[in-house]
Amino acid sequence: MFVAKVTGSLVSTQKVASMVGYKLLIVEPYRVEPKDRTTLVTTGRTFVAVDTLGAGVGDYVLLTQGSSARLTPETKSLPIDAVVIGIVDTVHVDTGCVYSRENS
Template sequence: MQIGKVAGNVVSTKKVDSLTGYKLMIVDLIRIPSKKVYQEVIAIDKVGAGKGEYVLVTLGSAARNITKSSDTIVDAAIVGIIDTFDE
């Protein structure tokens, strides 16, 4: 898992059927303790995260496994909202 900060959301009116119903968020993956962004990803949101919140992000096949279908095209998923973390 990675730590990220939600930068915003993505609205896509046309997409593959397997993504219908998922909220898509822009997440800046960060390095601790500097909080420097090293990558931006688009992630499905499974927990209701909002802009500016720190989140736990899973990548790759682990992200796809949290969806209901193994046919879903997902490479990143928000799986938790971070309340606090030590730097």
């Protein structure tokens, strides 16, 4: 699992039947900034992920990838490699708050 920020969405009008009706998001994985460990910074990568929770642009989400993406009841029969499994409320590292949804 990893933390990612939703940066956009993707629309595909032609796709396999099992994917019809699923919302697709563009997400960028984030990590704790290594020097002061007080902020999250992008890794510079981008993924497409299936969203079953209703995340939106600007949200930080918990993402799982690979075969684990097909272990939820909603995604067990889908041909996917990444899925949003949570919307992040807070991230704490050491004794500090690195991210809070309320303050963003």
